Amino acid sequence: GQNIDQPTEMTATEGAIVQINCTYQTSGFNGLFWYQQHAGEAPTFLSYNVLDGLEEKGRFSSFLSRSKGYSYLLLKELQMKDSASYLCAVTASGSGNTGKLIFGQGTTLQVKP
Amino acid sequence: DAGVTQSPTHLIKTRGQQVTLRCSPKSGHDTVSWYQQALGQGPQFIFQYYEEEERQRGNFPDRFSGHQFPNYSSELNVNALLLGDSALYLCASSLQGATGANVLTFGAGSRLTVL
Numbered sequence: 001g002q003n004i005d006q007p008t009e010m011t012a013t014e015g016a017i018v019q020i021n022c023t024y025q026t027s028g029f030n031g032l033f034w035y036q037q038h039a040g041e042a043p044t045f046l047s048y049n050v051l052d053g054l055e056e057k058g059r060f061s062s063f064l065s066r067s068k069g070y071s072y073l074l075l076k077e078l079q080m081k082d083s084a085s086y087l088c089a090v091t092a093s094g095s096g097n098t099g100k101l102i103f104g105q106g107t108t109l110q111v112k113p
Numbered sequence: 114d115a116g117v118t119q120s121p122t123h124l125i126k127t128r129g130q131q132v133t134l135r136c137s138p139k140s141g142h143d144t145v146s147w148y149q150q151a152l153g154q155g156p157q158f159i160f161q162y163y164e165e166e167e168r169q170r171g172n173f174p175d176r177f178s179g180h181q182f183p184n185y186s187s188e189l190n191v192n193a194l195l196l197g198d199s200a201l202y203l204c205a206s207s208l209q210g211a212t213g214a215n216v217l218t219f220g221a222g223s224r225l226t227v228l
Contacts, residue, residue: 004155031213042117042203042219043156050213087155091216100146100169101217103155 002026004104006088011110012078020073020107022088030091033101034062034073037085046086047073075109083111115140117206117220125226126194134189134223138206142218144168145187147179148203150222156203162187163209191225199227 004024012018024032031050035043049055049064049071061074075082085108089101118137126132138145144163148156158171162181181187185206191198204220 040201040224042221044219045217048213089155100158100161100171101156103148103157105153106155 002090002102004088004090004102006086006104006107008105009108009110011112012075014078014080014111014113016078017074017076018078018109020075020086020088020109022071022073022104024069024071024088024090024102024104026069026090026102029066032062032064032071033087033089033091034060034071035087035089037087037106039085043087078111080111080113083109085109117204117218119202119204119220119223121223122221123224123226125228127228128194128196130194130227131190131192132194132225134191134202134204134225135186136189136204136206136220137186138204139218142206142208143185144207144209145181145185146205146207146217147187147189148205149173150201150203152200159189194227196227199225201225 006022033048034046036046037043047062049062054063059076064071085106087106088104116139120135146161147159150156159173160170161168165181176192178190201222201224203222205217207216
């Protein structure tokens with residue numbers, strides 16, 4: 001089977017750092033994505049990991065451990081506009097590159113002043 | 114360069130009715146995937162179209178059907194609507210053969226409410 005788990009909700013303070021974890025179990029693995037989604041809007045791409053390690057992009061970083069089936073998204077210097085849902089998604093081998101992603105339920109992050 | 118466009122943005126239907134949602138992919142993309150996102154949940158894969166054929170399908174009943182046209186645009190049809198079909202329907206386009214980070218581009222979605 002295929003399963004992706006991430007916390008439902010998190011709260012953090014403006015200017016702080018927050019880490020959103022994601023664990024996955026899939027029949028195969030071809031890469032892990034993180035998306036940001038503001039209420040009522042489309043998901044927007046944040047990061048992609050296919051090899052183990054840390055990918056850094058400005059205030060956002062994403063880490064992957066394939067042996068542990070684990071990823072996290074790290075958000076630094078939090079801003080109010082970072083309040084959104086963060087979606088972890090994986091591509092399973094066999095689905096190739098064809099756009100079939102398996103999503104977690106999303107983590108709703110609330111940033112407070 | 115236009116991204117993925119979807120229409121309508123919002124619509125309200127009653128149980129038992131039928132609905133058609135439309136999607137135009139990003140320029141240069143040839144594959145369209147449809148996702149259903151219920152409130153508070155992550156998107157769930159419905160199906161994918163490439164070369165005007167359904168290539169992959171998720172765990173959705175036959176009430177959900179689709180079509181892809183020669184210009185790569187796509188329609189999602191849902192028959193015999195149920196209250197549980199109320200959701201945000203997302204279209205995502207991609208280029209067959211592409212890999213890595215730039216696989217998918219999402220549209221803004223069509224919000225369907227079934228009363």
